[in-house]
Amino acid sequence: MEENREQWSSKMGFIIAAIGSAVGLGNIWRFPYVVYSNGGGAFLIPYFVAIFTAGIPLLILEYGVGHKYRGSTPLSLFRINKKFEWMGWWPIISSGIILCYYSLVLSMAMKYLTLSFTKGWGVDSNSYFYNDFLNISSSPFDFKGINSHVLVGIIAIWMINWFICYKGIKSGIEKYNKILLPCLLIIVMIIVIRGVTLEGATLGLNTLFTPDWSKLKNPKVWIAAYGQVFFSLSVGTGIMMTYSSYLPKKTDINNSAFMTAFANCSFEFICAIGVFSILGVMAFSSGVPVNEVVSSGIGLAFIAFPKVFSLMGIWGNILGVLFFMCLTFAGITSAVSLVEAISAAIVDKFNIERKIVVTRISICGFLLSIIFATNSGLYILDIMDNFINNYGIVSVGLLESFVIGWYLNADIIRNHTNSISYIRIGSWWNIIIKYITPLFLFLILIQSIFNEFKAPYGGYSGWALTVYGWIIILIGILGAIILSKKTWKSN
Ligand code: PHE
Numbered sequence: 001m002e003e004n005r006e007q008w009s010s011k012m013g014f015i016i017a018a019i020g021s022a023v024g025l026g027n028i029w030r031f032p033y034v035v036y037s038n039g040g041g042a043f044l045i046p047y048f049v050a051i052f053t054a055g056i057p058l059l060i061l062e063y064g065v066g067h068k069y070r071g072s073t074p075l076s077l078f079r080i081n082k083k084f085e086w087m088g089w090w091p092i093i094s095s096g097i098i099l100c101y102y103s104l105v106l107s108m109a110m111k112y113l114t115l116s117f118t119k120g121w122g123v124d125s126n127s128y129f130y131n132d133f134l135n136i137s138s139s140p141f142d143f144k145g146i147n148s149h150v151l152v153g154i155i156a157i158w159m160i161n162w163f164i165c166y167k168g169i170k171s172g173i174e175k176y177n178k179i180l181l182p183c184l185l186i187i188v189m190i191i192v193i194r195g196v197t198l199e200g201a202t203l204g205l206n207t208l209f210t211p212d213w214s215k216l217k218n219p220k221v222w223i224a225a226y227g228q229v230f231f232s233l234s235v236g237t238g239i240m241m242t243y244s245s246y247l248p249k250k251t252d253i254n255n256s257a258f259m260t261a262f263a264n265c266s267f268e269f270i271c272a273i274g275v276f277s278i279l280g281v282m283a284f285s286s287g288v289p290v291n292e293v294v295s296s297g298i299g300l301a302f303i304a305f306p307k308v309f310s311l312m313g314i315w316g317n318i319l320g321v322l323f324f325m326c327l328t329f330a331g332i333t334s335a336v337s338l339v340e341a342i343s344a345a346i347v348d349k350f351n352i353e354r355k356i357v358v359t360r361i362s363i364c365g366f367l368l369s370i371i372f373a374t375n376s377g378l379y380i381l382d383i384m385d386n387f388i389n390n391y392g393i394v395s396v397g398l399l400e401s402f403v404i405g406w407y408l409n410a411d412i413i414r415n416h417t418n419s420i421s422y423i424r425i426g427s428w429w430n431i432i433i434k435y436i437t438p439l440f441l442f443l444i445l446i447q448s449i450f451n452e453f454k455a456p457y458g459g460y461s462g463w464a465l466t467v468y469g470w471i472i473i474l475i476g477i478l479g480a481i482i483l484s485k486k487t488w489k490s491n
Contacts, residue, residue: 005070006169011251013174015259018243020177020333021234022264023184025105028330031228032272033296036208038224039215046216046225051261054440055229057432058397059240059257060425061404064413066241067253067420072344073238074484076245080408082484087399089480091238092345094392097472098237099161099338099365101381102331104372107153108133108302109327116309116320125306137375140383140464144375151373155366160332162362165339166355169246173340177333184329185267187322192270194319195277204280207290208272220451223444227389232264234334236393236400238341245344254421275300278319282308298378301327339365351489379460380468386457387469390448392476398441405434 008014035043069076074088111133115121121128130136137144164172195201215221230236244253276290282304283290295304305323309316343357350357372381404413410430418424456465 005246007246007248008174009170011247011256013170013178014243014247014251015256015263016181017173017177017333017337018240018256018260019263019267020181021239021243021337022232022260022334023181023267024232024234024330024334025102025327026228026232027264027268028271028275028327029297029300031232031268032208032275033294033300034224034228035272036276036294037296038221039212040207041209041211042213042216043221043225046222047229050222050225050229050440051265053432053436054226054397055233055235056257056261057429057437058235058400059233059261060254060417060429061400061413061433062235062240063244063253063257064417065400065404066244067247067251068413068416070245072245072348073241073341074345075348076241077403078484078488080403084403084407085484086477086480087396087403088238088241089345089483090392090399090476091236091396092342093476093479094388094396095237095239095338095341096365096368097384097388097476099335099342100369101372101384102335102338103154103157103365103369104150104377104381105298106157106328106331106335107150107373108298109324109331110153110156111149112302112306113321113324113328116306116324117317119306119310119316119320121306121310123310125310126303128306129302134378135375136378140376140379140460140468142376143371146370146373147375147377150377151370154369154373157332157335158362158366158369161335161339161365162358164332164336165343165358165362168354169340173336176336180329180333184326184333187326187329188267188270188274191319191322191326192274192277194315195274195281198277198281198315200281200284201277202280203284204276204278204290205273207280207294208276219443219447222440223447226440226444227394230393230397231389232268233261234337236396237338238345239337242341242344243337250420252421252423253417254423254425258423278308279304282311285311348490349483349486349488379464382458383460383465383468384472387473388476390452391445391473394441394445394448398438398445401433401437401441405430405438410434 008017065076069079071079073091074085077088078085133149135147164176166172234240279290279293282293286293293304306320309320312319339358339361343354343361346352346357346361347354371377404410410433414425414429456462457469
């Protein structure tokens with residue numbers, strides 16, 4: 001199996017694909033808001049602490065493990081010790097769930113891309129989004145029916161996922177990342193340059209970066225920083241291990257980890273500047289303070305931004321098209337990485353041909369995504385996203401640092417990556433992986449659970465949070481244990 005494992009055509013190809021996975025919707029619509037609402041400029045302190053105490057060390061860990069054991073996440077962990085195999089399946093199941101709701105977001109982005117040519121959302125972007133487009137129901141269990149516009153987009157996304165992954169590592173994932181990522185960068189640069197030169201932009205930028213140091217005392221701010229870094233670097237989902245398993249034997253792992261993190265970080269900052277300058281424009285022209293026009297995620301992309309574009313004349317059309325193209329491209333490269341993490345695991349475990357696996361995953365994934373095309377899809381997305389990010393991914397990071405730091409001995413991975421890398425990692429890495437990362441992640445987990453009970457997420461009913469939140473986490477763990485009990489069909 002090792003001998004015929006497909007490979008990237010070059011280290012650059014791998015790094016581009018890894019950046020493609022890391023750079024996603026999180027950079028564009030999540031980061032700007034997270035910075036703003038967690039202390040603005042002051043947030044940069046927890047953010048960089050999180051990057052250096054969890055982001056980069058875990059990236060090195062995941063790259064190192066995937067490369068040394070040359071397998072998908074479950075296979076790599078199995079090779080460390082078979083009792084850890086389940087820890088490799090949990091992120092794979094989480095990835096599957098992320099992928100399904102990601103397809104809803106991508107479907108909406110594509111729909112808005114088509115609308116943006118004519119600003120088809122009309123004058124009231126809020127009402128258009130919730131009523132005319134989504135026709136959203138009253139609660140997470142009130143499915144009403146299937147929204148055909150959303151469904152068409154979901155079908156398209158799964159076809160794109162299927163097409164890119166079906167073609168394989170080199171001529172599929174690598175090739176399309178090499179096209180989409182540079183396009184993404186150019187588009188973002190155009191948006192930012194245009195954005196900061198518009199009247200009112202500084203208003204937005206001041207709001208974004210004005211530091212509120214008092215926020216640093218709030219543990220929630222630190223949790224937000226770790227959460228953002230985790231989600232943004234795509235660690236804890238099995239992607240990075242899988243991607244690095246396709247690297248040639250001799251390749252610079254440490255350098256790749258720094259480059260991925262650096263590129264992702266820079267991209268996040270550029271996006272934040274673009275987003276807030278445009279929000280500043282809106283605040284300026286409608287005469288309300290920036291904090292009244294700002295929002296995150298869905299609200300930013302599908303309500304606030306369309307509104308700004310409507311205010312702008314021809315530049316509104318241009319920026320609108322570019323912005324939704326940006327979301328679509330960034331989302332596709334991340335979605336593809338999720339499909340790859342899942343298919344690699346199944347190929348390794350059941351020894352089925354890759355193309356067949358990709359096809360089956362795409363069909364099953366599409367069928368599961370249909371729930372997000374119902375009129376309550378957006379609620380379900382919101383709940384699942386919160387639980388998977390706060391509990392699923394963070395727990396996997398915690399378990400990984402335990403297994404490598406305590407069970408395996410961090411030196412084994414560090415010596416491996418050092419032996420092939422130009423930059424050598426010092427023993428500080430062991431200390432981080434053994435003590436600091438697990439400590440922080442543990443605190444975050446406890447805090448999140450505590451907050452969850454104190455103030456249940458998003459004001460949803462306990463029942464909805466149980467079904468779409470806790471049960472999803474439980475399915476991840478139980479499913480992982482069940483899968484790990486099955487015998488390996490491959491050698
Ligand atoms: N890293 C991606 C982002 O920033 C999100 C993502 C997380 C993608 C996990 C795949 C897996 O948006």
